[in-house]
Amino acid sequence: MAQVVSTDVKHVGELSWRSMPTLAKEHTGSIQILKAGFSMNEEGKLVKGDFVLDMRSITCHNGESKELAKDFENHLKSSDFFWTEKFHEAKVSFIGSWYGFNPIESNQYSLTVLLQFKDDARTLYIPAKIVVNENGVLEIKTKLSVDRKHQKTTQTSSASFISSKDEIIVDELEISILIDLRAIGC
Numbered sequence: 001m002a003q004v005v006s007t008d009v010k011h012v013g014e015l016s017w018r019s020m021p022t023l024a025k026e027h028t029g030s031i032q033i034l035k036a037g038f039s040m041n042e043e044g045k046l047v048k049g050d051f052v053l054d055m056r057s058i059t060c061h062n063g064e065s066k067e068l069a070k071d072f073e074n075h076l077k078s079s080d081f082f083w084t085e086k087f088h089e090a091k092v093s094f095i096g097s098w099y100g101f102n103p104i105e106s107n108q109y110s111l112t113v114l115l116q117f118k119d120d121a122r123t124l125y126i127p128a129k130i131v132v133n134e135n136g137v138l139e140i141k142t143k144l145s146v147d148r149k150h151q152k153t154t155q156t157s158s159a160s161f162i163s164s165k166d167e168i169i170v171d172e173l174e175i176s177i178l179i180d181l182r183a184i185g186c
Contacts, residue, residue, distance in 0.1 A: 012036050013138075013179035015053060020172065025062065027072060032057035034089065036179050038138070046109065046130055050093035051179065055084045055117070083118060090117035107131045111142075132181065140177040 013033035020026050031053045038049030060073040077084040096112035113124045128142035 013051070013177065016176040016178075018174040027060060027062055029058060029060040029062075029073070029076075031055065031059075033177070033179060044132070045099045046094065046097050048094050048097060050091060051177075053090040053092065053117075054088070055082050055090050056088055058082065058084065087118050090115075092116075095123075105129070113144075136180065136182045138177075138179045138181050140179075141175070143172060143174050145172045 012035060015031045015033060016028070017030070018026060018028045034052045034054045036049065036051035039047040041047050056077070058073065058076055060069040060076070062069045062072065076082055079086075082090075091114075093114040093116075094111050095114050098110045100108065107129050109128050109130050111126050111128050113126055115122050115124055124144060126142050126144045128140055130138070130140050132138050
């Protein structure tokens with residue numbers, strides 16, 4: 001029998017991200033998780049779940065100066081990208097999961113993910129490694145590709161040598177999610 005657990009506890013976890021621009025240094029940062037809920041089977045394997053991101057909490061952790069990191073953070077919050085002034089939250093739902101599709105590595109899942117942000121929703125199919133560590137923290141690690149044009153995000157630049165603003169960054173992101181299961185009652 002699957003157990004369903006959910007919560008409205010403030011910031012129960014964090015999503016860390018890493019992107020690789022084609023013409024600049026990589027960017028890293030985080031977004032706080034407002035609430036989360038999961039269904040697990042009797043063996044403790046993920047069946048489905050979701051979490052809500054506080055898009056206003058997005059931060060940039062680049063090794064550059066604090067001023068440049070803050071400028072990039074503000075750009076991500078602008079209407080060019082996530083428009084956090086209007087769209088405060090984003091939702092990630094695991095609507096299907098298959099455990100053990102990779103017999104060589106343990107804790108491997110194939111996930112069907114519904115990604116909802118701004119006024120759009122997209123279904124993605126991604127592999128992920130999911131474990132619960134010794135401190136009761138659910139760890140999800142994956143790489144995914146999000147077509148920014150579908151999500152209505154763009155890159156603006158005044159650089160005249162760039163023929164297309166979409167050539168500046170690539171769509172692939174590395175994602176690491178940490179959710180404190182004790183904070184949501186597991």
